[in-house]
Amino acid sequence: MSDKCDLCLLGLIILSSLLTGSSGVAYDHVFISSGGNVRLSCNKALPDCTWTYSNSFIHSAVELISGGIKKKDTERHERLSLESDCSLNITNVTEEDYGEYICRQFVNGRHQGPDADVFLHVLHVSVSSSSSSSSSSQTEISPGRSVTLSCQLYSFAVLSCDYWVSSEGFEMLWVNQTGVDLKTDSRYQISSSSDQYRCIIITLTTTLLKEDDNREWRCQITHRKQLKTSVRYTVKYSDPGETEVSVNAGLLYRVIVTIVEIAVFVPPTVILLQIICARRAGRKDSRPPEEIEMPAILQ
Structure with missing residues (x-):
């Protein structure tokens, strides 16, 4: 019974250490809001490293960094950068960036030390x-x-x-x-x-x-x-007061434009009509009396 209790306690300690990263296993949990920038540590300053990535959407790990060089065929290529200690920077994080990031380091082509296993939330x-x-x-x-x-x-x-x-x-x-x-x-x-x-x-x-x-x-x-x-x-909120002022200002502008157009075009038109009427009246007055038609009632 005591052995079973000790085993259960050991299991809880291991689970807790996985979350907090306090054990010898290089686990880390990083929290970031969408739109932010984040740095994922690789634990050691070795120039030759590989970063892989996986989450619930993909079935196999995707290689982001190989031999310390970014892979150009990844969707997030432009948002990734690598520091001299192999830490991985991700800018403008999206919800699709969540997942498990694993950094492996190499010396002369041989795998060195424990992997850095980072869970990004x-x-x-x-x-x-x-x-x-x-x-x-x-x-x-x-x-x-x-x-x-x-x-x-x-x-x-x-x-x-x-x-x-x-x-x-x-x-x-x-x-x-x-x-x-x-x-x-x-x-x-x-x-x-x-x-x-x-x-x-x-x-x-x-x-x-x-x-x-x-x-x-x-x-x-x-x-x-x-x-x-x-x-x-x-x-x-959009300000309804500003909207009303804008509408009224637009209406006032249209009214002023109309008044100006009337003031500019109507007087010349009236004067022209007066001239035409005056000329017609002058022509009627200058005709001889015999050419003036008498109303039918006086004939």
């Missing part, structure tokens, strides 16, 4: 509303509309999400500008779920108020109360 927010749809950190919507913000943690790790939450103290929250958990406010409906690609999905739904203009909400993930990464989302 990407936090991403998408938004939908009854008037617009966007995946950016800011969108133009209007009060009275319902908006849903979906915060998703893309992960590919050796440990299950349930283990992370229940045993390792990971937590994902929607908070306001002052860091207060929005679950404490009844105007927000918050739910959570997960799927094959996204370890945690936490959704916030609310009806927008006038005072929500320029309001910031933040989705964050913490490990034992320590912030790992976060994504900010700002509500931005």
Whole structure:
């Protein structure tokens, strides 16, 4: 019985060390929000290294770096760079960059030391509303509309999400500008779920108020109360006052143009008509009396 307990304890210690990277095995977990830049360490400063990558979308590892040189046939080629110590930099991270990155180092063609095994976890927010749809950190919507913000943690790790939450103290929250958990406010409906690609999905739904203009909400993930990464989302309304002023200004401009056109073209037209009428009247007055037709009643 004692042997079984010792074995269970050893198993938990190993699992915990995999997550924290505190054992002799070179595991690391890196959290980043989409759109950010990240650096993945290879542990040793050797010029000859190979980086491979895999996640839930692909069945076999993809080689990103070979012999210290970037592979040009990868989709993320332009966003990758390699430092002198073989650390891998990824710029403008997307949710598709999540996964397991393995760095192997070589000396004279021979594999040296333990591999650096890095699990990259990407936090991403998408938004939908009854008037617009966007995946950016800011969108133009209007009060009275319902908006849903979906915060998703893309992960590919050796440990299950349930283990992370229940045993390792990971937590994902929607908070306001002052860091207060929005679950404490009844105007927000918050739910959570997960799927094959996204370890945690936490959704916030609310009806927008006038005072929500320029309001910031933040989705964050913490490990034992320590912030790992976060994504900010700002509500931005279009100003109806500015729109009205713009419309009125446009209308006023058209009225002024019309008045000017009338002022320019009407007087010459009136003068021309007066001249024509005067000439016609002069012609009638100059005719001899016998040429003037008498009304039928006087004939």
